[in-house]
Amino acid sequence: MAMLEKLLRLTQKARGDRTLEPLLESCRLLISERGQANVYALALKVIEGYSALPAARREAFFAALATEFAPEPETVLSAATQYAQAPTAQHLAVLTQAVESPRQELIRRINRAPGGTAMLLAMRVDLLGLRKGNPELNAVDADYLHLLTSWFNPGFLRLERVDWQSSAALLEKIIHHEAVHEISGWSDLRRRLQPDRRCYAFFHPQLGDEPLIFVEVALVDEMADAVAPLIESKPEAASAKGAKTAVFYSISNCQPGLRGVSLGNFLIKKVADQLKTELPQLKTFCTLSPIPGFVRWLDKTPAEDGEWTAALQRVAAWRQRHPTLAPENITRMPKPVQQDLLSLSARYLVKQSHEALGDPVARFHLDNGARLERINFAADLSKKGMKQSLGLMVNYLYDIGEVELRHQEFVNQKVSHSTAVRRLLKPQA
Amino acid sequence: MAMLEKLLRLTQKARGDRTLEPLLESCRLLISERGQANVYALALKVIEGYSALPAARREAFFAALATEFAPEPETVLSAATQYAQAPTAQHLAVLTQAVESPRQELIRRINRAPGGTAMLLAMRVDLLGLRKGNPELNAVDADYLHLLTSWFNPGFLRLERVDWQSSAALLEKIIHHEAVHEISGWSDLRRRLQPDRRCYAFFHPQLGDEPLIFVEVALVDEMADAVAPLIESKPEAASAKGAKTAVFYSISNCQPGLRGVSLGNFLIKKVADQLKTELPQLKTFCTLSPIPGFVRWLDKTPAEDGEWTAALQRVAAWRQRHPTLAPENITRMPKPVQQDLLSLSARYLVKQSHEALGDPVARFHLDNGARLERINFAADLSKKGMKQSLGLMVNYLYDIGEVELRHQEFVNQKVSHSTAVRRLLKPQA
Amino acid sequence: MAMLEKLLRLTQKARGDRTLEPLLESCRLLISERGQANVYALALKVIEGYSALPAARREAFFAALATEFAPEPETVLSAATQYAQAPTAQHLAVLTQAVESPRQELIRRINRAPGGTAMLLAMRVDLLGLRKGNPELNAVDADYLHLLTSWFNPGFLRLERVDWQSSAALLEKIIHHEAVHEISGWSDLRRRLQPDRRCYAFFHPQLGDEPLIFVEVALVDEMADAVAPLIESKPEAASAKGAKTAVFYSISNCQPGLRGVSLGNFLIKKVADQLKTELPQLKTFCTLSPIPGFVRWLDKTPAEDGEWTAALQRVAAWRQRHPTLAPENITRMPKPVQQDLLSLSARYLVKQSHEALGDPVARFHLDNGARLERINFAADLSKKGMKQSLGLMVNYLYDIGEVELRHQEFVNQKVSHSTAVRRLLKPQA
C-alpha cells in the first residue's frame, strides 16, 4: 500500500505540472467518447507529448496511468458479485468492461497512429526501467505486455532470411544486436551469412525493416562441440548440401520493449521447419549454447556438499591457481579436473534449472521442449565464455516429435537429458 | 438463466459426441501448459477439427466455449473482493487473470497457425448466425470481437488503391462485394477505376490479397446530386486534375466475420487524407449516400402527426396512385409532393437518427463526425433506390477540422445539419 | 530503278515540305557530331516530330530515309576494293563503316530516348504498310528489322506466366490479341488461366507491361484431338498434377511492329523447359494447330490429279452439297469422305510445305523442328475452323531431343511425319 500512496502523491503532483498535465489531458481526450471521431490526430498528439516530456517527468506520467487510468474498485466488485450470482453472458460483459483498465484503450488508440507501435515499444523501455523501484507500476506494464503479446502474435510475424543480399541498414542492426557471440565487423558478419551459415529474423508489419529477434545457424556434419569453428572466417564459401546437422549457435533479441513477449521458441521451430523443407537431408536440430549462470552458481555453492565435496574442492583449487583465465589455461586443465567440471555443470543444469540460480539459457530451451544432450569442454574460449562458464557450452537437442512431451516434463519439474549427461551426474570420488 | 441452462445441456451432450469431443479435447490441450510448446501443430489440429465438424454440431461447440471455457464465478468474486479492499497492482493482476475467459487464450493460439486468422473469421460468421437464437453465445462473440478489434487495429492495415493494374483476382472480389451500387461486370467496373474515379481498400497482413473493406470515390466539380452520372460508362477517361470535390459514393464490407470491427470511419478519413495530398485543389469531401430506412419509417409513421399531417397525407396519396414505381413516376412527381417528400426525409434524418427506426447510413456518417448537408430528389432511380427511399439520396459533408466536434454533438443526441436542411424541417401547410 | 527514281522525287519534294523538313533536319542533327552531346533531347524532338507528322507525309519521310540516309555507293565500292586486295582488320573497319547506312545510327539514337523503342515499333508498322507499293523501302525496313532483332534478342526477354493474379490491364491485352481461338470475354479468359491451363508471355524491359507474344497451353492426359474441350468452361478448376501431355493450342503475336523478329520458336521451347521443370511427369509436348491454308489450296488444285483424282472429286462433291457449313454437316460426313479429306490434308502438309501455297502454321512448327504427328477430323467446328480447313486440326510433336535434326531435314526440303500420317498419303481408290 505504501507504494500505491507514493504513486497517488506523484499523480497529485502531476495535476499541476505544466509539461505533464497537457499530455494527460490529451490522453483523457483520446479515450473519451468525443475523441473517438478523431483518434488519428489525437493519438499523434499524445505521441508528440510523450516524446517531448522530460525524462524526469516520465515516472509521474506512468504513476498517473497506474492510478487515474485504472479500473474502479467498487464498479468491479459490484459487477463481480452480479456475475457470481448469475454467470450470464450479460453479466460477464459488464464485468469484463469493469475490469479492463482505461489505459488499455489508451494504448490501443495510440497504436492506431503511424509510428504508434514503435512509440509504445519506446514507452515500455522507459517503463521497465522505472518499474524496478515501483512495483505498483507492474499493473501498467501488465497492460502493455498484454497488448503487445496480442499484437506480436507469431502468426503476424514475417520470417526472413538475412544474407548478403539484405540491405546494409539491416545488416548493421544485426551486427549491433548480436548478443551471444559478438560480430566484430562486416567481414566477420559476412562469414556468418555464407551458404553453410544462416541467419533468420522476425519482422512485424508495423515496424518495417526493424528486426525483432534473429537466430544464427551453422549447417555442419555433426553436432558442434565448440563455437570457434562455426564463426571463424573461411577463405571459400562452403555449400550446405552435405550438412546433416543444424546448430543454432546464437539467438538475440533486438527490441527491449518486447521483454516478456515470447518469440524465440516460435522462431527456432519455424526456422527448423523451413530448413527441413529446403534441405531434407538434415537429421539433427540442436543448439550450441552458453551456460551464463554456471560460474555464478559455483561461487555461491557451499564447499561441503556430500558426495560432491571432492569435485567442488578440486575445481576450486584449480580456479585459485588460475585467477586470470586464458585459453591455454583451460586447454591444459588436468583431465580429472575437466571431468569434475563437466559433472558439476551437469548437476547444475539438471538439478538447478527450476531454482532461483538456474541457468536462463537452459530454462529457455528446456521449456521449449529441448533435451539437455551434451556438455562440451573448452567450447567457448572467449573472455565472456571463460568468465561465465569456464569455457563450457551445451548442446540442447530439438527432437521435433518430442518437444510437447519434454516441455510437459519440464513443467513437471523434470529436466530431460541424455545417457551421457546422466553418467556425468555421478561425481568422481 | 433459461438460455444458460440450454447451453449447459448442449455442452453436456457434447461430451459424448464422437465428432465434437475430439475437437474440444484439442482445444483443451491447446490452451494447457503442455500445449504451450507445440502451439503451431495443435492450433492446426483445432482448425482441421472445426473445418470437419458437421454444421449441425457447431452450436454445441460454441455452447461448450460459452460454458466450459468461461471464467470461474467464485474465483472472479474472490479476486474482485480483494481488489476492492486494496486496489494494488498485484490484486489487479490476479483479478484480470480471473476475469479473462480461457477461450480468449484459445482464440489467440488458433491465430498463431498459418490460416488461423481466416479460420477465426469463418468461425465467427457461423457464430453470428447461431447467436440470434442464443443470447448466451454473446459472451463468446464478445471475446472474438475483442480480439479481432485488437488485431484489425487500423494501424496494422494497409491502404491500397485498386485500379486497372490490380489483379483480376482482386477486381473480381470487388465486383462481388460491392453492396451499394451493383457492378454489373468488368466494363462497368472499369469505368469506376478510371482516373477521375477511385477505389481504395484496406488489407491485413495476415489475410494476403483479401480486401477487408473498400470505398469508391468520384472526383468531380461539385457535390453530386445523383448517382447515375457517377457510374455511367464514359467513352473517354477523364482526368482528375480539375476536380474540386471528392464524393464517396459507395462503401462496402467484404468480411462478414469482422462485423462490429469499425473500419469504415478510418477508411474514409485515410482516403480523404491521401486524396488531399495527391490533389491539393480538392476543397470538399462529401458522400452521396442512400437512405435505406426512409420508406420503412414512412410506412410505420401514424397518418396523423400534428403539423406534418398534411405532408404525410399528400405523400401517401401519391404513393397509392403509384403502387409500382418507375423512374418516370418519380421524375414527374408534382413539385409540392416533392417538397413534402424532402421535408419528411429531413425530419426522419434529423429527428429519428437516435431512435430505433433511425437510418443506419445516417448513423454511420453522423457518428463519424459528418454533417447532414443536402437531400437530393430523384437521385437514385434504381429499383432498390426507389423502393428504399423513393429515389432520395443524401450528401453528408466531412469537414475534417470539425469531425471531432460534430461527433461529440451526435453523441449528445444532436444531428448537425445545414441551413438548407433546416428549412426543410418546416413542413408546408 | 523506276521505284528508286520515285523515291528520289518524293525526297526532293520533302525538302520544301513545311511539316517534313523540320523533322528531317532534327534527324540530321541527331546523327551529327554535334548531336552526340545531346542525344536524349534531340531524340525526343524526332519522336515528337514524327508523331505530329500527318499520315500522308509518312511515305515522303521514309523515302528520305531510303535515299538521303543510305550508304554512299562510291565510298562503298572503294572500301570493298581495298578489302578485296588486302582483307585486313583496318580495311574491314573502313568497309563496315561505309556500308552501314546512316539511318541505322538514327534508329539507334531514337532508341535512347524514353519511349524510343515503342516509337520505333509504331514507325515500323507505318513502314510495313507503305512498303507494299514501294519495294525500295525494303532497305529502310531491313535496317529496322536488323536492329529490332538485335534488341529483341530472346536473351533479353522476360518470360512470365499470365494468370488470374495478373493485372486486368494485361489480361485485357491478352483478350484483345488472341488470334487463333477468340476469347469472348472475362469468364472465357478465366477458364484458360485455371491450374490445368497455362498462358505465358514474353516481355521486353523497354516496353514495360506490354506483352510481345503469348502462348496458351492445356495440360491434359493425352494428345488432344479437338479444341473445344480445351477451352470450354468448366465448373471446377482441375489440377495439373496428373497431366502427362502439354498441348500448345494457341500462339499470338501482340506487336505488329516486330514482324519478322522470330520469337515464337524460342517461346515454345522456353515454356516447354519451364513446364518440364515444374511438372516432371509431363511426357509429351505437342500442339493442336489449325491448317489455315488447306481450303485455299484445295480450291486451287486441278480436279484431275492422277491417283488423287477420285478423292478430290468425292470431297468436291460433298462440298457442293454443303455450300454453307454447319457443325452437324461436318460431324455427319460419310466415313469414306472423311478419309479422303484426311488423306488430302496429309498430302497438302507433306508435299506443299515448301511451296508457295504451303501452310504457314505447318511451316512455322516444322521449321522449329517439330514433327507432323496426327491430323484430327472435326477438331475445330468454329466458323473460322470450318472455313479454313473443313474442321481439321493438326498435332505437331515437339520431341526436344530431336528438334535440331528435324529442323535440318525441313531445311533440306523434307517434312518429318509419323507412320499414321504416312498411311494417309496413300489415297483410297
Added chain:
Amino acid sequence: MAMLEKLLRLTQKARGDRTLEPLLESCRLLISERGQANVYALALKVIEGYSALPAARREAFFAALATEFAPEPETVLSAATQYAQAPTAQHLAVLTQAVESPRQELIRRINRAPGGTAMLLAMRVDLLGLRKGNPELNAVDADYLHLLTSWFNPGFLRLERVDWQSSAALLEKIIHHEAVHEISGWSDLRRRLQPDRRCYAFFHPQLGDEPLIFVEVALVDEMADAVAPLIESKPEAASAKGAKTAVFYSISNCQPGLRGVSLGNFLIKKVADQLKTELPQLKTFCTLSPIPGFVRWLDKTPAEDGEWTAALQRVAAWRQRHPTLAPENITRMPKPVQQDLLSLSARYLVKQSHEALGDPVARFHLDNGARLERINFAADLSKKGMKQSLGLMVNYLYDIGEVELRHQEFVNQKVSHSTAVRRLLKPQA
C-alpha cells in the same frame, strides 16, 4: 599483312588442337542453318567450351574468329560493284549481308543463352588483353564493340540510387570498383551514402545486380574546391534540403568488358535530371575532377618554352626541393609558385586537350559539353592526387542548356573555359 599471316598460322594450328577444335566446331554449328532450331543448347555449349579453354589457347581462338569467321573478300567486292552500278534496296541487302562478318551472328547467338551477356563481357576482357600484340584482332573486337554498344544502349539501362538500403552485395562492389577516391571500408562508404551525398549506378536487365558504372555526388552550398570535405566522415547526417550545388566528384566503370561503350556521359546527364526534379533548388551542376595527366605532361615539357620558361623553371625548382611529396609541402608552397602551377595547369588543359598527352578526364567532360570552370590549388592531398597533379583539381561546369554547343566547340578543337581560367593563361614574368 604480316600480322594477318600470323593469325592464319595460328588458325591453321588451331584446326588440330584437341581443346580448341571442338569449341570451333560448336561455333560453326551454332551459326549454321541447322543450329537455328537449337540455339539455346548450342550457345550453352560454346559458353562451356570457352570457359574450359586454357588461357594459352585463347589467342588461337580469337585468331580463328578473325580469319575463319570474317566476310569473304570476293563476295564483298562483287556485291559492292553491283551496288555501285545500281544502288537499289535489293543490292544493298546483298551487300549488307556480304559485309557482316559471321562472327557477329555468333556473338548474337551466344547472347541468347542465360549468362550469355556476362560471358561476352568476359571474352572481351580477354580479347582486349590479346589485342595489344595483334592489331588484326581489332576486327574481332570491332564486332564485339558494335554489338555491345547496341545492347547497352542507354535506353535499356536502369538508373538506381545506391544507398544504405542497398544490398551488402552491391555495396561491396561499389567499394571494390571505386576508382577515383578510394573507399577504405564500410564506414567510409556509409558517409558517401548519407542524405547529402548520393550515388547512382546503371544496371542492365541482362546482368542482374551487377553495376555497370556509378557516379558519386555531393550536395553542397557552393562549388567545392577540395575533395577532403566531401568524403570525410561526419558525425551527423546532413540534409540535402539547403544545397544549391551538385558536385560530381567520382565516376567509376565496373565492367572492363564494356571499354569503349560510352555510358558516363549519359549517366551524368540522367542523374542531373533526376536531382533537378527531386531538388528544384539546385542551381549548379559541376564536377570536382582530378588531372591525372598533368605531372606526366610537365615531365615531358621542354624546360625552355617562350613566355612560359620562367614559370616552368620555378615549378621545376620547387619540385626538386621536394622530391617526396607530403600534404604540408603542398600547403606551404610559396604563393608565386602556386600561381605558376595553376597557370601551367590551365595551359595544359586548354592547349593540350586535343593532343596526345592531353588529360583523359578533361577530354571526357569537355566532349560531354562541360566547360573548364575553375582550377583548385591543394584540392587533393592524397598520395595519388599529389603524384598525378601536385594536388590540383578541376571543376568542370555542366550548364545543361549549353552542352550541345560546347560539345560542338570541342569537336572543333576549342576548349570552353571561364574568365578565371583565361586569366591564368597569361603566365607571370
